[in-house]
Amino acid sequence: MPAYHPGPELLMDYASGALPEPVSLLVATHVSLCRGCQAEVARLEALGGVLFDELDGEPLGAGALDRALARLELPESLEAAPAAKPKGDRSLPRPLGDYLEGDLESLPWKNRGSVAEVELLSGHSGIRTRLLRIKAGTALPQHTHEGTEYTLLLAGGFSDAEAHYQRRGDVAVADTSVDHRPVADAGEDCLCLAVTDAPLRLTGPVARYFNFLARL
Amino acid sequence: MSFDQTAGPDMAPAVPSVAFAPFEVDGGEDGGSAGGKGDDPCGAAADELFPEDLIEAIAVRQDREAFKLLFAYFAPRVKAFVRRKGAAEQVAEDLAQEVMLTVWRRAGQFDRRKAAASTWIFTIARNRRIDMIRREVRPEFDPEDPGLRAEEEPPADDLLADRRQQEEVHRAVARLPQEQSQLMRLAYFEDKSHGVIAEELDLPLGTVKSRIRLAMRKLRQILKEED
Numbered sequence: 309m310p311a312y313h314p315g316p317e318l319l320m321d322y323a324s325g326a327l328p329e330p331v332s333l334l335v336a337t338h339v340s341l342c343r344g345c346q347a348e349v350a351r352l353e354a355l356g357g358v359l360f361d362e363l364d365g366e367p368l369g370a371g372a373l374d375r376a377l378a379r380l381e382l383p384e385s386l387e388a389a390p391a392a393k394p395k396g397d398r399s400l401p402r403p404l405g406d407y408l409e410g411d412l413e414s415l416p417w418k419n420r421g422s423v424a425e426v427e428l429l430s431g432h433s434g435i436r437t438r439l440l441r442i443k444a445g446t447a448l449p450q451h452t453h454e455g456t457e458y459t460l461l462l463a464g465g466f467s468d469a470e471a472h473y474q475r476r477g478d479v480a481v482a483d484t485s486v487d488h489r490p491v492a493d494a495g496e497d498c499l500c501l502a503v504t505d506a507p508l509r510l511t512g513p514v515a516r517y518f519n520f521l522a523r524l
Numbered sequence: 525m526s527f528d529q530t531a532g533p534d535m536a537p538a539v540p541s542v543a544f545a546p547f548e549v550d551g552g553e554d555g556g557s558a559g560g561k562g563d564d565p566c567g568a569a570a571d572e573l574f575p576e577d578l579i580e581a582i583a584v585r586q587d588r589e590a591f592k593l594l595f596a597y598f599a600p601r602v603k604a605f606v607r608r609k610g611a612a613e614q615v616a617e618d619l620a621q622e623v624m625l626t627v628w629r630r631a632g633q634f635d636r637r638k639a640a641a642s643t644w645i646f647t648i649a650r651n652r653r654i655d656m657i658r659r660e661v662r663p664e665f666d667p668e669d670p671g672l673r674a675e676e677e678p679p680a681d682d683l684l685a686d687r688r689q690q691e692e693v694h695r696a697v698a699r700l701p702q703e704q705s706q707l708m709r710l711a712y713f714e715d716k717s718h719g720v721i722a723e724e725l726d727l728p729l730g731t732v733k734s735r736i737r738l739a740m741r742k743l744r745q746i747l748k749e750e751d
Binding site for chain 2: 315316317318320321324325326327328329332333335336337339340341343346348349350351352353354355356357358359360361362363364365366367368369372373375376377379380401402403406407
């Protein structure tokens with residue numbers, strides 16, 4: 309089981325449907341690996357059900373029920389079978405694996421020194437979603453955040469000033485106040501899903517170089 | 525909530541008259557009356573139909589009368605839910621149709637041990653809204669993830685999410701301080717993440733977080749007491 313969880317407010321945003329897709333993906337991946345958070349999401353959905361039930365309904369237009377009844381007979385062609393999904397990667401938790409075009413190894417990794425990365429959900433404006441692979445024992449460049457960065461551990465481990473993340477599914481959340489320098493554990497490359505809702509601002513000595521790379 | 529049997533399967537009224545007394549089991553507050561906290565609401569009151577029964581009637585025998593009752597109760601709520609999240613009248617109307625159609629088609633997947641009817645329909649409305657209006661997907665977690673198989677099964681209590689839990693949550697929400705329940709309504713109905721809510725209420729993000737945490741702790745506590 310993971311030891312570091314998304315906070316209750318993040319789980320609530322997930323249950324209520326308020327999260328943008330990339331953050332939702334990260335939370336769903338964690339929850340797939342965590343019984344405790346599954347139970348919490350079930351509670352939060354039950355809460356949603358109660359609040360939903362308490363709403364004053366808005367009457368529907370004339371004939372709404374008849375229209376619905378008429379459609380019950382129609383074949384389900386409307387819900388066209390979703391296009392055959394890409395194979396994805398079965399070694400990852402399903403929500404995440406389903407987003408990949410194929411095996412982890414077959415993805416278009418870009419090498420940046422001790423870090424390799426693949427961009428996911430690239431159509432999503434304002435939010436970067438990446439798989440990061442950090443060489444064992446090396447550090448990410450020091451950086452601060454203009455927004456929030458969510459990091460979910462998939463393999464290996466890493467530490468920052470806050471904690472040591474070493475269980476699959478551990479989630480680290482860093483906001484603007486954190487100037488951190490995650491370091492991958494020695495012994496095994498660290499694989500993470502990183503979701504950043506504003507561009508990173510690099511503060512270390514090699515910052516300009518990495519900022520340049522980040523724009524490539 | 526229960527549905528009056530007189531409007532039940534054989535009557536086929538044009539406009540179903542839905543008698544609902546959401547969660548106020550007859551006998552109400554003094555709590556002494558028999559069956560008030562029964563484990564099996566269906567067995568406890570034979571003349572009442574719960575929405576869970578109606579969904580199962582659709583699953584088992586494509587019961588159109590059951591669908592009419594569910595539609596009368598839930599479609600206006602779906603519409604209200606989507607409207608509060610900012611959708612235009614017509615869009616909300618279409619979405620209510622889609623959601624109720626999904627209820628009809630997926631009735632076979634409904635499992636009353638896992639969720640109350642209103643929770644199940646809420647999650648359908650939430651997801652349909654995300655794909656129709658935001659044109660996004662909502663990634664669902666996988667409770668059968670192979671990574672979990674080796675782990676212990678959760679205690680049964682922990683996954684209790686059925687009608688009984690629903691009624692407990694309902695009572696728990698009623699007991700929350702107003703500032704906390706207001707926050708929850710904002711979170712669920714305004715399509716705002718807690719960060720946006722903080723901005724709009726002009727509260728520090730930390731305050732919003734701690735109110736949500738307090739509210740959830742209180743809910744859990746109340747649920748434990750009720751068990």
